[in-house]
Amino acid sequence: MADAPAHDQVLDAKGLLCPMPIVKLAKFMRDLESAQVVLLEATDPGAVPDVAAWSKNTKNPVIHQETEGKVMRFWIQKA
Amino acid sequence: MSSILYVHTGGVSTPERSATPIYLATTAAAMDVEVGIYFTVNGPTLLKKGVPETLIVPKYDGNGAPLRRFIDQALDMGVKFYVCQPSLDLHGLTKDDLIDGVEMIGGAAFNDMALEADQVICF
Numbered sequence: 001m002a003d004a005p006a007h008d009q010v011l012d013a014k015g016l017l018c019p020m021p022i023v024k025l026a027k028f029m030r031d032l033e034s035a036q037v038v039l040l041e042a043t044d045p046g047a048v049p050d051v052a053a054w055s056k057n058t059k060n061p062v063i064h065q066e067t068e069g070k071v072m073r074f075w076i077q078k079a
Numbered sequence: 080m081s082s083i084l085y086v087h088t089g090g091v092s093t094p095e096r097s098a099t100p101i102y103l104a105t106t107a108a109a110m111d112v113e114v115g116i117y118f119t120v121n122g123p124t125l126l127k128k129g130v131p132e133t134l135i136v137p138k139y140d141g142n143g144a145p146l147r148r149f150i151d152q153a154l155d156m157g158v159k160f161y162v163c164q165p166s167l168d169l170h171g172l173t174k175d176d177l178i179d180g181v182e183m184i185g186g187a188a189f190n191d192m193a194l195e196a197d198q199v200i201c202f
Contacts, residue, residue, distance in 0.1 A: 018102075018106070019102050019103075019105055019106035019109065019152075022106055022109045022110070023105055023106065023109045023152060023156060025109070026108075026109035026110070026156070027109075053110070054109065054110050057081070057110040057111060057112065058110060058111045
């Protein structure tokens with residue numbers, strides 16, 4: 001697995017269920033500068049397809065992701 | 080920007096149907112989609128003042144949340160709420176009986192929104 005890229009901020013969405021991880025992520029991204037990276041941590045079982053769908057529609061790319069047990073981590077760059 | 084119009088026909092007699100269109104709309108707004116919910120048939124009963132605070136969206140373990148939480152999330156994300164007069168008349172409601180943040184439209188405006196939206200999703 002490729003090394004995780006650097007990140008500027010962490011967003012802990014562990015324990016939150018749909019739709020809150022995506023809603024929190026959307027709000028969080030508003031305050032980031034372009035090209036900054038947020039590391040999102042989530043445990044919602046639907047997080048992988050949900051983050052992919054959110055990324056596709058908002059054009060903020062997921063540049064790296066990892067899964068460790070029930071925790072999914074996404075490195076998302078602000079477009 | 081893409082747009083989705085949700086049509087919500089569920090009312091206070093079916094709490095289990097009350098929140099889903101609202102949180103899907105919230106999620107769409109989080110995806111930078113322009114979103115409206117048209118409350119019709121029994122939908123406006125969910126928006127009567129006092130109802131969102133007391134209507135509990137059921138959960139299998141008994142720890143349901145009040146509908147207000149879902150409504151506040153949606154309004155906070157910029158989801159627009161619409162009702163029309165005939166569906167208020169159906170329940171003896173007026174616009175003044177409804178919570179803040181609800182816009183009144185008519186059938187023609189609804190049909191125009193449906194024609195303009197990329198998708199219309201009915202509940």
